[in-house]
Amino acid sequence: MRVVVASQRLDEVPGDAVVAGLYAGEKKLPGGLARLDRAAGGQVGRVLEAEQFKAKVGQVTHVHADGRRIVVAGLGPRAETTAETLRRAAAAGVRRARDLGARAVAAEVLGDRLPARQRAQAVVEGALLGAYGFERYRREKAERVVATLTVVEPDARHARDVAEGVHRGETFANATALARDLVNTPAKDLGPSDLARAAVRLARERKLTVRVHGRAECRRLGMGAFLGVAAGSAEPPRFIHLIYSPAGRPGGRSAGRARKRVVVIGKGITFDSGGLDLKTSEGMLRMKYDMAGAAAVLGVMGALPILRPPVEVHGLIAATENMPSGSATRPGDVLRAMNGTTIEVGNTDAEGRLTLADALCYAVRRVEPDEIVDVATLTGACVIALGPLCGGLMANDAGLASRLLRAAEAAGEPFWQLPLIDEYKEHLKSEIADLNNVGPRGGGAITAGLFLKEFAGATPWAHLDVAGPAFTEKDLPLAPKGATGVAVRTLLTYLTAE
Numbered sequence: 001m002r003v004v005v006a007s008q009r010l011d012e013v014p015g016d017a018v019v020a021g022l023y024a025g026e027k028k029l030p031g032g033l034a035r036l037d038r039a040a041g042g043q044v045g046r047v048l049e050a051e052q053f054k055a056k057v058g059q060v061t062h063v064h065a066d067g068r069r070i071v072v073a074g075l076g077p078r079a080e081t082t083a084e085t086l087r088r089a090a091a092a093g094v095r096r097a098r099d100l101g102a103r104a105v106a107a108e109v110l111g112d113r114l115p116a117r118q119r120a121q122a123v124v125e126g127a128l129l130g131a132y133g134f135e136r137y138r139r140e141k142a143e144r145v146v147a148t149l150t151v152v153e154p155d156a157r158h159a160r161d162v163a164e165g166v167h168r169g170e171t172f173a174n175a176t177a178l179a180r181d182l183v184n185t186p187a188k189d190l191g192p193s194d195l196a197r198a199a200v201r202l203a204r205e206r207k208l209t210v211r212v213h214g215r216a217e218c219r220r221l222g223m224g225a226f227l228g229v230a231a232g233s234a235e236p237p238r239f240i241h242l243i244y245s246p247a248g249r250p251g252g253r254s255a256g257r258a259r260k261r262v263v264v265i266g267k268g269i270t271f272d273s274g275g276l277d278l279k280t281s282e283g284m285l286r287m288k289y290d291m292a293g294a295a296a297v298l299g300v301m302g303a304l305p306i307l308r309p310p311v312e313v314h315g316l317i318a319a320t321e322n323m324p325s326g327s328a329t330r331p332g333d334v335l336r337a338m339n340g341t342t343i344e345v346g347n348t349d350a351e352g353r354l355t356l357a358d359a360l361c362y363a364v365r366r367v368e369p370d371e372i373v374d375v376a377t378l379t380g381a382c383v384i385a386l387g388p389l390c391g392g393l394m395a396n397d398a399g400l401a402s403r404l405l406r407a408a409e410a411a412g413e414p415f416w417q418l419p420l421i422d423e424y425k426e427h428l429k430s431e432i433a434d435l436n437n438v439g440p441r442g443g444g445a446i447t448a449g450l451f452l453k454e455f456a457g458a459t460p461w462a463h464l465d466v467a468g469p470a471f472t473e474k475d476l477p478l479a480p481k482g483a484t485g486v487a488v489r490t491l492l493t494y495l496t497a498e
């Protein structure tokens with residue numbers, strides 16, 4: 001979908017459909033809608049009246065007039081306007097226009113309660129995310145698609161803010177769509193090498209620095225935990241390191257404009273069979289999605305050169321499958337991570353933390369960042385605790401945790417902090433090694449967090465467990481069934497915050 005900005009009145013923009021907002025419980029039609037109504041001889045008002053349209057968030061109705069569709073998108077009560085209500089209204093409005101066959105859609109900068117820039121971003125995010133579809137494997141592609149979205153702002157004083165918001169919204173949504181595409185792609189077509197190729201292509205397109213380490217280099221680096229997970233797979237592992245630097249090239253902070261250096265790590269298990277501790281068929285079915293953290297990192301890294309924040313950002317992905325075979329790591333084996341910590345493999349299905357352990361070691365030792373954030377579809381326990389719509393956040397640093405929670409709130413991606421209870425560390429005791437990779441069932445998300453914490457050392461670190469929200473089994477306001485691209489917009493909001 002192409003997105004453009006027009007400084008015209010809503011009733012004057014050309015197009016097959018116009019989307020206009022309406023707050024709940026307000027009798028008088030607002031400016032944009034009032035003009036459309038007049039041009040349509042009062043049809044809009046009559047339909048709203050006849051349907052008893054309530055203008056709840058996400059509720060839409062439409063009228064045909066002069067060969068165009070006029071789509072009315074409910075915004076909910078004015079006083080409760082948030083970026084998220086505007087995203088949902090835009091998504092529902094543009095989807096309705098699309099389903100009615102419109103290819104050129106014009107939309108208002110919905111609402112009037114937030115700054116124009118923020119509203120414009122929300123409208124474009126909602127429109128693009130709501131209209132997302134994954135068609136790669138279908139012979140018959142969707143016929144009804146919106147080709148152009150024209151964001152209309154009649155007030156010239158807001159033109160610049162709106163243009164900025166639109167650009168940001170487009171960048172955020174496209175980054176999310178990239179993550180969704182990668183996650184939706186079956187594991188057969190997206191193994192560790194494919195993920196690495198996607199990273200290299202992204203780096204070339206967006207002028208990022210990229211390094212990819214193969215098995216031999218990872219062995220040289222001492223990544224025994226990561227390689228232990230990769231041991232059972234016919235697909236060779238790949239360790240991916242991407243760098244965005246505001247100065248154009250990575251290096252010392254003194255030389256560049258970077259205010260700080262942040263590492264984002266994404267869990268990159270391209271398929272999680274469980275390994276020798278094999279999952280059930282039901283448990284395995286969705287496990288192509290076990291690289292959703294990695295996909296989020298690629299989405300974020302690709303967007304940074306467009307958004308140009310004054311922060312140096314390193315994206316790390318330890319990519320591998322987790323497969324059973326004669327060469328696979330056995331339950332009871334002991335692995336040695338890059339920092340020398342030995343780990344008894346209590347369960348080969350707790351593989352994510354093993355790969356992340358070495359990525360964390362690499363971050364601390366090789367990148368020396370100010371902060372680390374990892375994103376991982378890490379535990380079923382987190383899904384039990386928080387359900388499918390909310391991610392878990394754990395951190396060794398209260399400031400980082402609260403800044404991330406604030407960014408998540410602004411992005412409309414729910415996260416809830418879980419406590420890293422020190423006493424639970426005893427759940428990770430091993431009879432023969434420094435750590436065991438599993439504990440008892442209760443508090444499994446926290447145990448996993450505590451395991452990771454051991455490898456972050458003194459560096460401020462936060463962990464986002466997205467096992468729940470990374471994939472949706474039903475259509476959501478901003479995502480059809482399938483991958484959601486969760487954490488991309490939270491991280492971009494965080495990394496571009498003042």
Ligand code: BES
Binds near residue numbers: 349379
């Ligand atoms: N990728 C899974 C996490 C997961 C499990 C996500 C179920 C969604 C649904 C992870 O690698 C895993 O298998 N975790 C185990 C850990 C256990 C063996 C301690 C889990 O959560 O069951």
Ligand code: MN
Binds near residue numbers: 349352
């Ligand atoms: Mn697993």
Ligand code: ZN
Binds near residue numbers: 269290351352
């Ligand atoms: Zn996994």
